[in-house]
Amino acid sequence: MSKGTVVLAYSGGLDTSCILVWLKEEGYDVITYLANIGQEEDFDAAKKKAESLGAKKVFIEDLRAEFVEEFIWPSVQANAIYEDRYLLGTSVARPCIARRQVQIARQQGAQFVSHGATGKGNDQVRFELTCYAMYPEVKIIAPWRIPEFYNRFRGRKDLMEYAENHAPVNLYLMTKNPEDTCESPDVLEIHFTKGVPVKVINVKDGQSKDTPLGIFSYLNEIGGRHGVGRIDIVENRFIGMKSRGIYETPGGTILYHAHLDIETFTMDREVRRIKQGLGIKFSEMVYNGFWYSPECDFVRHCIDKSQENVEGKVQLSVFKGQVYILGRESPRSLYNEELVSMDVQGDYDPCDASGFIKINAVRLREHHRLQGEASSNR
Amino acid sequence: MSKGTVVLAYSGGLDTSCILVWLKEEGYDVITYLANIGQEEDFDAAKKKAESLGAKKVFIEDLRAEFVEEFIWPSVQANAIYEDRYLLGTSVARPCIARRQVQIARQQGAQFVSHGATGKGNDQVRFELTCYAMYPEVKIIAPWRIPEFYNRFRGRKDLMEYAENHAPVNLYLMTKNPEDTCESPDVLEIHFTKGVPVKVINVKDGQSKDTPLGIFSYLNEIGGRHGVGRIDIVENRFIGMKSRGIYETPGGTILYHAHLDIETFTMDREVRRIKQGLGIKFSEMVYNGFWYSPECDFVRHCIDKSQENVEGKVQLSVFKGQVYILGRESPRSLYNEELVSMDVQGDYDPCDASGFIKINAVRLREHHRLQGEASSNR
Amino acid sequence: MSKGTVVLAYSGGLDTSCILVWLKEEGYDVITYLANIGQEEDFDAAKKKAESLGAKKVFIEDLRAEFVEEFIWPSVQANAIYEDRYLLGTSVARPCIARRQVQIARQQGAQFVSHGATGKGNDQVRFELTCYAMYPEVKIIAPWRIPEFYNRFRGRKDLMEYAENHAPVNLYLMTKNPEDTCESPDVLEIHFTKGVPVKVINVKDGQSKDTPLGIFSYLNEIGGRHGVGRIDIVENRFIGMKSRGIYETPGGTILYHAHLDIETFTMDREVRRIKQGLGIKFSEMVYNGFWYSPECDFVRHCIDKSQENVEGKVQLSVFKGQVYILGRESPRSLYNEELVSMDVQGDYDPCDASGFIKINAVRLREHHRLQGEASSNR
Amino acid sequence: MSKGTVVLAYSGGLDTSCILVWLKEEGYDVITYLANIGQEEDFDAAKKKAESLGAKKVFIEDLRAEFVEEFIWPSVQANAIYEDRYLLGTSVARPCIARRQVQIARQQGAQFVSHGATGKGNDQVRFELTCYAMYPEVKIIAPWRIPEFYNRFRGRKDLMEYAENHAPVNLYLMTKNPEDTCESPDVLEIHFTKGVPVKVINVKDGQSKDTPLGIFSYLNEIGGRHGVGRIDIVENRFIGMKSRGIYETPGGTILYHAHLDIETFTMDREVRRIKQGLGIKFSEMVYNGFWYSPECDFVRHCIDKSQENVEGKVQLSVFKGQVYILGRESPRSLYNEELVSMDVQGDYDPCDASGFIKINAVRLREHHRLQGEASSNR
The missing domain is CATH 3.40.50.620 (HUPs)
Known part of the structure; x- marks a missing residue:
């Protein structure tokens, strides 16, 4: 029975x-x-x-x-990283x-x-x-x-x-040792729409992928070939103990850097600041096992909303364990070359900066005044 | 007149x-x-x-x-990084x-x-x-x-x-191009007390530095030699515009990784979580120019307090633009090999984990119940 | 000309x-x-x-x-309150x-x-x-x-x-002095859908309102009659100085308490915790003048999302300057009388709590161990 | 045996x-x-x-x-309040x-x-x-x-x-029903040093207390007499269920309001903002049982540090369940009557505000530009 x-x-x-x-x-x-x-x-x-x-x-x-589309992609949007290191x-x-x-x-x-x-x-x-x-x-x-x-x-x-x-020695299955990787970089162009990669092109040989699984597998391959994404860390488990972890995340590391770049390029500063806090919370939830929870649903929704304008392409090179951002382009960039230029005045009046600074200093000067009084009263 | x-x-x-x-x-x-x-x-x-x-x-x-001791060191303690990239x-x-x-x-x-x-x-x-x-x-x-x-x-x-x-082309004064750096890594041992580096030893040649300025200059030299710490980013200025920045921070990058490692090794998980939030705030304040402000004083004090147990040494290699953490040791580590071991039961009863998980699931199951009711009421 | x-x-x-x-x-x-x-x-x-x-x-x-619907209602959803006091x-x-x-x-x-x-x-x-x-x-x-x-x-x-x-003395235009208000409370029932009030009923006389403007005006009237929502505070202006403010927000105060109650009743704990942080940010933005900003758009969207299940009715009494919550009901409540009862075991096994507590203590006991070692080494 | x-x-x-x-x-x-x-x-x-x-x-x-000095007082410093309501x-x-x-x-x-x-x-x-x-x-x-x-x-x-x-009906042991309390307010003056009450004086009859236990007991008595501090809430327990709680905290409620007032009066805006976040974390920790934990030690230390200048006296009236702040004085106030006055220009140049606002608008105008482009491209 x-x-x-x-x-x-x-x-x-x-x-x-x-x-x-x-x-x-x-x-x-x-x-x-x-x-x-x-x-x-x-x-x-x-x-x-x-x-x-x-x-x-x-x-x-x-x-x-579904793993790539429903789980990896939202983590890319979140710039998910646990304790500043683990992807x-x-x-x-x-x-x-x-x-x-x-x-x-x-x-x-x-x-x-x-x-x-x-x-x-x-x-x-x-x-x-x-x-x-x-x-x-x-x-x-x-x-x-x-x-x-x-x-x-x-x-x-x-x-x-x-x-x-499963012990450290043999753990690296996907990545080569950076000391043994090839001597010339691969240069990739990754295209994003709504914070999600939609195409990757290898500038050297013209190879290109445009399905989620295709993109992710290809980035794992390229990253692995160049020894990208190895870490040896001590992390804090949810159950309250510290443990050593040795990880390799070649494709994830490339995407982390590329997404961070296009996001900062296209997202308003203050939105980004709030989204950064949500991303940290998301990472903790996911690490701790709360993917399917009301709070993770909520945060994923908010992060997804933040990605509406995260669109454009990032050029980067992958070499000897490193990812270097070379440049970025976007139809929705908030970067305004004219505004930022030292030579063009445009709409921007530098005198306004004086007022801006002086008003920001009001509080600091008050604080100084109080401290002076405090010390003169002693 | x-x-x-x-x-x-x-x-x-x-x-x-x-x-x-x-x-x-x-x-x-x-x-x-x-x-x-x-x-x-x-x-x-x-x-x-x-x-x-x-x-x-x-x-x-x-x-x-004084620059190193009073300004760089507190930033190292804070893991200060602006918008996830700029040191x-x-x-x-x-x-x-x-x-x-x-x-x-x-x-x-x-x-x-x-x-x-x-x-x-x-x-x-x-x-x-x-x-x-x-x-x-x-x-x-x-x-x-x-x-x-x-x-x-x-x-x-x-x-x-x-x-x-001052334009990008010639900006890199301290770091070599990683493609041109030497083919063998340098291995360093960095010792920390209260979250601040107190000694660096080059394992290869035994060179050692133990003054703040000596340590920082040496790390700049080693990092520079291996092309560590170059970034090309778009950042958000305080005055509200995005601008492109090209930076090199060889010594700072080595210290960032080393400090992060020893900190996670020795600091309680929840203290670290709060301290991480304070570090982000610190970075924004410093970036925006509020080093001398009541809030920055306050946050520096809190961060300094958090570093009381951040003590020990980190071994790392520097190679082709990358910093690899090789290991760490500390007299104040919270890492407990026996506790974390799969083979030793010790004080830890795995049955407790069942209760832990089930209680954590109470809320999730309630949420599921409600959703079920909601959908069955439609 | x-x-x-x-x-x-x-x-x-x-x-x-x-x-x-x-x-x-x-x-x-x-x-x-x-x-x-x-x-x-x-x-x-x-x-x-x-x-x-x-x-x-x-x-x-x-x-x-439009003021009530597009500006007050989102603030009610946010539990918007500046520096813990100003509505x-x-x-x-x-x-x-x-x-x-x-x-x-x-x-x-x-x-x-x-x-x-x-x-x-x-x-x-x-x-x-x-x-x-x-x-x-x-x-x-x-x-x-x-x-x-x-x-x-x-x-x-x-x-x-x-x-x-505009000086303090005559500032109170809407509210009576609580010392002079009537001696019997009004009891109201406020109904919410998606975190927004949709109906108010005065239990005593059966009066009822169901348009946004009607509801808000009526709550101002009732609150005013009972002297609800007067504050005398010192607040921090955006431009960096402290100033004294004397405010009266009779309807807003009633809604603040009622919404807080129905929200806690229907919202998951962890969603609420994140939403609380967003509400604080929202309040600062609005206070500082950033209603029309990308970050405020974003946060309003997120808060609105959090309100999907905030539905039900709150009963409260208004008396002598105070709002007392008397009870609440909701078809989407996460409150489960059976689960919380001391007499019904149901699905909940109290032994699980032992495991929950012990696992939560792992970290605390490790910390104790370390401190013991530290002090015994001194 | x-x-x-x-x-x-x-x-x-x-x-x-x-x-x-x-x-x-x-x-x-x-x-x-x-x-x-x-x-x-x-x-x-x-x-x-x-x-x-x-x-x-x-x-x-x-x-x-010791309960008052070591446990209540730090909670007063923190403005500790769980889920916005429970003291x-x-x-x-x-x-x-x-x-x-x-x-x-x-x-x-x-x-x-x-x-x-x-x-x-x-x-x-x-x-x-x-x-x-x-x-x-x-x-x-x-x-x-x-x-x-x-x-x-x-x-x-x-x-x-x-x-x-222990059921709701008889729960109120300390407080009278506000409907039955006396018809004239008590007016109190509470003196604070480093964020902690050091003296209370009843303005009406001159009674005064200046030991921690004496102060706290007296505030409980006065608050109780006027029906202050009753709440009926649903709260989220740590173990994941919602429960109904009926609480009375007469003295704690008076102290909460008085401390909040003197704190805002004497503390820098940005320090307060950070401290507010720490106070929320402190409340969650304490509610969840983590008073003795490394993170709670850390946060208590930080909060205590923030209270250095929280000194002065608050006048308030207690009446029919309410606490009304009447005024405050402090030798360390950051409130500067001259600075804030409409009639005195002093050091403050209103033209600076134009620059301040325009620089704050740079980002908003950029956002508008982008949206305009986006919509004109559709």
């Missing part, structure tokens, strides 16, 4: 294979689900493995396009993956979902908050938080190997 | 030389003042030039040490220079100060707000905002040349 | 009458414009006076409905009045606008920023900043009287 | 008496601890009851003075009470602490975070989260009565 059906987020690796087997032992019917969000993976082999281990059904879902790659993938898992669970009549995230990490939170937000009655089985599971599997050599395979 | 004494911020260049002569023509006694904040300059030649043009007195002041080099220099100018004016009994900043830029504001804040009764003569001056000098070829000399 | 046409914001009082005459003396054709935003005024008398003083045309515009009455009126003035100027081919605001106040800024934002080429004549005008009129007795008439 | 010693936060009521007995049944030695923070309570009776129920030791601690009375009491409990536990060698807070409320969090922050190894027994306890006691009539006694 089955305890019910579980949809398990399955990676094909040893750990989720252990979970699959254990769930069956515990009396569940197990449906495995593997999302393709662009990672290198032998999906066929994973499918066969899951079937051979007794999965009742196997779902392999290509989420690449949120994995954080953004979780809600995308979990959303589909929950859809499968509902559609397959499964009351349970399960995953292989550990009990000290962020991914468990990101995964589960998405599940609860979209399927509030769901029951979640997190084996790495269940003593019967983790006491049994913790010491196993093969799982240790799994851990090793 | 003299109209009074003016202390003129004098650069030795053509434009402030014109101002010097013009002020004399207008009937003022002129004292010139040239601050050494580390720029390349022939100070002797400038002195002679000022004297030959009729300066009553010539002050050449070495402000390098505020010049912005921070203005209050340092103007402070001394005002001191000279008071001490010399001068009622007037003057400068060569243009009428559309930020520097006029930074300069004058400092003057008004520290010497509220001072009278400021800003020739580039006075029609009699600028109508007369605007078209002059030599002044045009001055402008050209 | 006329210097051109000026549209003058005319109040019918002595000061703007002086301005009218002076502008004519200076050689302008003068069109007067008087906005009715609900103030007590003899508009006919003002019209006649303007004509008799030589106004070329006289516009009297009833802006009451922004006048600040919100200025852009409404100036917008129409600019429209008249454009339509009448006038290149100039003029107003009677003083040179030290906020109103000049609010007025003129609106004009520049909507009619960038407009020329503004602000006589109180023009030495020929203010040196001539400053000492005049009649103008002094004008000033007196 | 005892399981160990528990220090129980004991109220003398039925619920904590049940807990006391249950803990003994479970095999613990129980020390009871009752904090006097100013509530009405028969402490002797509580002591006898605890002893008769088998408490091994009974601590009754008078924390009134944080209970929230601030928890850390004060729990701190002493933890001290007793350490000193008595107790490994356990226990409390009677429910599993859905905020108080459990406030209590326990304080315990973990100050005594990380402590074990907490929260019976209302332990099924064996709450399943047994939940239905009991006497506990139900306990709940009723």
